Amino acid sequence: MEEKIIEHLNQVDLDMRKMSDARFLDQKCTPDVVCFIADCVMNYASDGKEFTVKDIWDTQYFIRNTQAVFNKPIPTDKKAKSEYDKFIQQPLRSWATPNSL
Numbered sequence: 332m333e334e335k336i337i338e339h340l341n342q343v344d345l346d347m348r349k350m351s352d353a354r355f356l357d358q359k360c361t362p363d364v365v366c367f368i369a370d371c372v373m374n375y376a377s378d379g380k381e382f383t384v385k386d387i388w389d390t391q392y393f394i395r396n397t398q399a400v401f402n403k404p405i406p407t408d409k410k411a412k413s414e415y416d417k418f419i420q421q422p423l424r425s426w427a428t429p430n431s432l
Contacts, residue, residue, distance in 0.1 A: 332373075
């Protein structure tokens, strides 16, 4: 796993000064949330398959652990939609390269 992470980071330019829109890096992109979403992605797409935010959101892994770790309402509650949109999307955007935004 460590090799995969290093390989990925070597391919990404993380210089924030080159990004035209760094607004997404706010309170939703704390290290614990970014790590958790990365864990959810690795759990879902460990074989490299493509995924959407909804794919991650619908997994039992995300549903169970979001409640346990972050004490948030159940992700399947429609009232929590706007909170979870940001909770997943912003950390995912933090991994994007400037050219892919």
